[in-house]
Amino acid sequence: MGTAIAKRFLAHGWKVQVWNRTRDKSDPLLQLGAQWTDRPLTSSSICLISLYNSAAVKEVFENSQAYEWKTKWIIDTTTGSPDEVEPLAHFACDKGAAYLDAPISGSSQQTLDGEATVIVGGGASDFEACANVWNCLGGKVYHAGNVGTASKLKLVSNLILGLNRLALAEGLAYAESLGLPMQQTLDILKASAAYSKVMDVKGRKMLQRDYSVQARLHQHLKDVHIILASAAQQGQSLPTTTLHEELLSRAVSQGLADYDNCAILEVLRGKSP
Numbered sequence: 155m156g157t158a159i160a161k162r163f164l165a166h167g168w169k170v171q172v173w174n175r176t177r178d179k180s181d182p183l184l185q186l187g188a189q190w191t192d193r194p195l196t197s198s199s200i201c202l203i204s205l206y207n208s209a210a211v212k213e214v215f216e217n218s219q220a221y222e223w224k225t226k227w228i229i230d231t232t233t234g235s236p237d238e239v240e241p242l243a244h245f246a247c248d249k250g251a252a253y254l255d256a257p258i259s260g261s262s263q264q265t266l267d268g269e270a271t272v273i274v275g276g277g278a279s280d281f282e283a284c285a286n287v288w289n290c291l292g293g294k295v296y297h298a299g300n301v302g303t304a305s306k307l308k309l310v311s312n313l314i315l316g317l318n319r320l321a322l323a324e325g326l327a328y329a330e331s332l333g334l335p336m337q338q339t340l341d342i343l344k345a346s347a348a349y350s351k352v353m354d355v356k357g358r359k360m361l362q363r364d365y366s367v368q369a370r371l372h373q374h375l376k377d378v379h380i381i382l383a384s385a386a387q388q389g390q391s392l393p394t395t396t397l398h399e400e401l402l403s404r405a406v407s408q409g410l411a412d413y414d415n416c417a418i419l420e421v422l423r424g425k426s427p
Contacts, residue, residue, distance in 0.1 A: 155231065155369075156204035158262040159291065160188060166290050171197050175210075193221055195251075200287060201225040207376060208234030208242065215245050223249045227284055229256045231272075233312065235380050236305045237387075239275075243301045252280040255301055257308035258292065259315070261355060261368035269293045273311075275304030309384060312377045313395055316415075318352040320398055323419040326360055330423070336361050356416040363420075365413040372411035375402040 156174070160183050163170050170187070173194040174180045184190060191197040195218045205211050211232055228246050230239075230253065239255045246253035253276065260270025272292035274281055281288075281297045288295040298304045325348070329339045340357045343349065359365070378399045385392045401421050410417045 155258065155262050155265060157183065158266040159202055159204055159231065159258075161186065161266055162268065163290060164188060168290070193218065195223045195225045195228075195249075196221050197224060199224065199226045200284065201228050201251075202287070203228065203230045203232060205232045206373070207380075208232060208238035211242055212238065212245075215242065219249075223251055225251050227251065227280060228253045229274075229284060229287060230254065231256050231258050233257045233308055233377055233380075234305060236302045236309070236384060239302045239305050243276075252277060252283075253301060254280055254284070255304045257304055259308065259311045260292075263368050264355070265292075271296070273298050273304040273307050275299060275301045306384075309377065309381050312374070313381050313392070315352065316374055316378065316398055317394055318350045319356055319416060320401065320418060322350070322352050322356060323360060323416065324422050326357075327419060327422040359414065359416050360419050365410075365417045367412070367414050369415050370412055371402065371405055371415045371417055374415045375399065375406060375411075378402060 157179075160170055160172055164183070164186050170183070170189070171191040171194065172180045172183050172188045173191050177190070180188070180190060194201055203211055203214070205214070211230060211234065228251050230242065234255075243253040243255075255275045256272055258265055258270045258272055264270045268290075270292050272288060272295045274288070274295065274297050277300075278297065298307050325343070326336065326339070330336060340353065340361060344353050344357070355368075378395060381395060382392060382399060385395075401418060405411070405418055405421045408421065410420060
């Protein structure tokens with residue numbers, strides 16, 4: 155996702171500086187015109203963050219604590235734990251920066267194409283100050299409320315998205331077992347009341363068993379862990395998400411962790427890609 159974000163800003167003529175915990179992962183962006191920085195929070199007034207989880211963001215903040223930050227607005231697109239977002243905002247505030255949690259709903263390809271939805275939590279004035287960022291970053295942008303609200307909404311979105319993807323995979327596995335022509339089946343499903351956007355994004359990939367990565371399966375399992383932990387705090391039962399966690403864990407045990415998340419189909423087919 156971070157690569158897709160950087161590519162989008164480069165394509166729109168922004169001066170982009172990049173940093174990654176594994177430097178060689180930034181090489182393709184450097185070849186596109188980005189510049190490397192060793193201290194991202196001291197290099198620009200706006201810093202976009204896209205990391206695995208909130209703990210990784212905290213680590214970056216702590217490692218930068220000794221430096222004077224030039225950054226005035228931190229836009230954190232990480233899908234993280236709502237409980238961990240507010241402390242990050244306080245940390246940034248102590249360094250003179252406003253923090254906005256801004257998780258992105260959509261695949262890396264949708265982000266690259268400007269079709270993703272950005273959900274933003276933070277002060278209204280800070281949201282408005284970053285208007286040029288939102289205009290470039292997403293097809294639709296929503297200011298959800300205070301810091302942490304966007305992270306909660308993203309978890310709700312990911313819960314439903316993941317179950318839609320699972321439902322499509324199970325339906326296609328069932329159709330295959332019935333001997334139905336698969337492309338025709340998908341076309342009819344898209345025109346039926348069963349339609350969801352997942353069919354547009356993942357349907358072809360599932361039929362072709364194309365598991366090239368838009369979003370890794372283990373990353374969604376990470377999100378499901380966060381969702382279930384958050385629900386448990388509220389005393390909320392999520393039975394279908396609990397089952398989804400079990401199936402995703404089974405996929406990881408079968409070696410599918412670094413495949414695209416639509417590879418959940420293989421667990422339901424009982425086969426290996």
